[in-house]
Amino acid sequence: MKANGYGHGAVPAARAALAGGASWLAVATAGEAAELRASGIGTRLLVMGALSLEELPVALAADADVVAWDERFVSDVAAAAGGGRVRVHVKLDTGMGRLGTRVMSEAITAAELVRAEPSLELAGAMTHFATADEDPEFVSAQLARFEPFVAELRRLQPGLVVHAANSAAVLGEPASHFDLVRCGIALYGLDPMNERAEDRGLEPALELTSYVAAVKAAASGDSAGYGRRFVADRETRLATLPIGYADGVRRAFTNNLDVLIGERRYPLVGTVSMDNITVDLGPDGSAEREAPATIIGSDGKESQSAEDLAARIATINYEIVCGISSRVPRTYHRDGVPA
Numbered sequence: 001m002k003a004n005g006y007g008h009g010a011v012p013a014a015r016a017a018l019a020g021g022a023s024w025l026a027v028a029t030a031g032e033a034a035e036l037r038a039s040g041i042g043t044r045l046l047v048m049g050a051l052s053l054e055e056l057p058v059a060l061a062a063d064a065d066v067v068a069w070d071e072r073f074v075s076d077v078a079a080a081a082g083g084g085r086v087r088v089h090v091k092l093d094t095g096m097g098r099l100g101t102r103v104m105s106e107a108i109t110a111a112e113l114v115r116a117e118p119s120l121e122l123a124g125a126m127t128h129f130a131t132a133d134e135d136p137e138f139v140s141a142q143l144a145r146f147e148p149f150v151a152e153l154r155r156l157q158p159g160l161v162v163h164a165a166n167s168a169a170v171l172g173e174p175a176s177h178f179d180l181v182r183c184g185i186a187l188y189g190l191d192p193m194n195e196r197a198e199d200r201g202l203e204p205a206l207e208l209t210s211y212v213a214a215v216k217a218a219a220s221g222d223s224a225g226y227g228r229r230f231v232a233d234r235e236t237r238l239a240t241l242p243i244g245y246a247d248g249v250r251r252a253f254t255n256n257l258d259v260l261i262g263e264r265r266y267p268l269v270g271t272v273s274m275d276n277i278t279v280d281l282g283p284d285g286s287a288e289r290e291a292p293a294t295i296i297g298s299d300g301k302e303s304q305s306a307e308d309l310a311a312r313i314a315t316i317n318y319e320i321v322c323g324i325s326s327r328v329p330r331t332y333h334r335d336g337v338p339a
């Protein structure tokens with residue numbers, strides 16, 4: 001549920017995940033855990049990210065499980081624990097090269113220290129894959145490093161939960177599933193391989209739409225937008241949509257995106273502004289004022305996915321949906337009906 005539920009809205013996404021059978025929820029930061037708890041969600045929560053000494057009490061106040069990999073942080077958690085018992089997951093870096101320790105003995109020492117602290121509980125053993133979306137051999141190498149650590153931690157604390165898999169590993173590597181899977185992007189129906197979600201049986205949950213706020217005629221030589229990066233070479237009609245880079249339609253889409261209006265596909269023309277984009281409807285084009293304009297989603301036979309947007313600007317679908325800003329109103333539907 002990190003990053004505002006990958007841009008979808010953390011609390012509604014969390015409720016949908018729980019309704020769909022999720023048993024735990026995971027976030028990256030203490031603030032994200034606090035937001036879910038404040039909404040009344042009572043499920044087990046894991047904060048996967050690093051926590052500063054300022055953030056740690058926020059995570060603990062939300063009764064979240066936390067991740068540790070060295071003695072210093074275990075001591076910090078014990079000192080912050082107050083009266084309650086804090087559940088700690090120990091992370092081995094088996095090849096991601098980010099959080100966790102690469103040194104098995106250090107991770108085991110941290111786990112032993114958790115066991116020795118009365119205010120702490122050794123709740124989990126975890127790692128994270130670097131290449132589950134592209135290199136299964138390296139996943140196997142990471143699993144081979146993880147397995148002796150899992151065996152040692154299970155010996156220390158029988159019944160602790162072991163978890164490793166992100167979405168790509170959930171889909172691609174059954175040996176990585178252990179006791180829990182940490183499925184992110186795939187929950188939202190987006191493809192962890194950033195290819196075609198439908199080929200993996202995934203169905204995107206999100207549509208991003210704007211509407212036609214104005215339509216005007218342009219003569220040959222008229223331009224649209226900052227810098228005059230579109231100049232009409234014929235008479236045409238331009239539609240202005242009130243959505244821009246402050247909403248998450250990145251400026252890199254300047255002259256490089258389609259928009260679906262009235263079941264047809266039109267090019268975005270000119271520079272993406274903070275609050276507006278323009279679309280070339282063509283010489284005979286027309287669009288009703290307030291007609292829906294789809295940026296991610298489908299309209300009749302036409303569709304455009306988050307993966308399509310990502311491909312145009314050399315990024316990944318994750319960045320497209322996480323970039324939809326807070327000022328975009330979210331509305332939620334279940335089976336096509338407003339929820």
Ligand SMILES: *Cc1c(COP(=O)(O)O)cnc(C)c1O
Pocket residue numbers: 002048128165166167168182183184185186192
């Ligand atoms: C974000 C994240 C996940 C989920 O990754 P997806 O690719 O979105 O499934 C799992 N584990 C950790 C540690 C993460 O940071």
